[in-house]
Amino acid sequence: MTVSQQSKSTTGELKKALAPRTGLQPSEQLVTYKGRERKNSEFLDRFGVKNKSKLVVSEDPASLERRYIERQRNARIQNANRAIGAIALEVDKLADQVTSIEKSVSGGSKVAEVQITTLIELLMRHAVKLESIPADADTSSQKNLQAKRVQKCVEALDVLKVSNARLQTVLVTTKWETFDNSPPVTTKWEIFD
Template sequence: MMKMKTGTSPPVIGGGSSGNEWESRPGGMVVQRRTDQNSDVPRVIRVRVKYGSVYHEININSQSSFGELKKMLSGQVGLHHEDMKVLYKDKERDSKMFLDLCGVKDRSKLVVKEDPISQEKRLLAKRKNAAIEKASKSISDISFEVDRLAGQVSAFETVINKGGKVEEKSLVNLIEMLMNQLLRLDAIIADGDVKLKRKMQVQRVQKYVEALDVLKVKNSTKKVEVNKSVRHKP
């Protein structure tokens, strides 16, 4: 007696004479061909969605995803689409799943519930993004102020290097203003790219403070030299 080989054969896209026909969805996913349509033209179906004690009727493309359904429901139920979960036949459906592939048909009933966990995650992400934007703006404001102070550093440097003299109090005040910018930078809590921008500004301010310390020494030396020349004048 001959033994017959058993096993499963791969699905054939496009059908043929087999009863199980298959098709390719966007993104390359191969799924069983829909049985709720007679052509490739998507159907518009009406589904009833219950939220609390209220029913909402939605007209939607039968090939839409549950995520698209959530967005359509958002305004009607007063929930952000990321804060809700949709149940069909007592089973929660992923936002990326398609209505027709899960068996949703015309006049099917679904249930929407609030998802506290997703809501908390979204609010945390929103607060985090707001904090990042605030920190980024603060660093930008400080950078603008440091640009202004850098101009004064450059002016003092030009005068002293050419043999001139600057009032010491002006140098001290400029150092204090730069140190205040360092304190503002230290108060900023940041991560990632914003943290890197803060670090760059800190290094920049420190460089100007160090330059002013050198200028203070040169400036005070010139004062001593001037006093010596006055004493030795015949």
């Protein structure tokens, strides 16, 4: 590609002019002339650039590495956010079950203890999953928020477990009692005037 530039321009100014054409920011470009990399502050005419001179513009390997590291970091953040989001959905479902148990126990209905214990175990599994998610500054607040939700649900279940144990079990049967000593049913009717 051909670029017109004043001979009194610096290499940095040349890089700025090349940025729209190359798609590389000036800090991502290396300009080489006669086998030597040129610094941004060097004037083109000072190192021998004349009309129709050929310069080599390439991508700085350090910028490639920085972009690679940034892509890796973004991918880690996205993966962490996805994992935290999936756990949040599961915790939502479990929190609904905790609310349902709270309503039952506060209404005087005894709940099977295994139901409370199972919910606690499921919540603790999610706490362990949350702990295993690597978090940096971008994801740590979301991770902490979900961990607090899990902890709050487990604490509520611990209190419900105690309240539930105090409730008496009510047994309802559908077997009807019959009385053998009852008077016989008659089908004769007497009429009184």
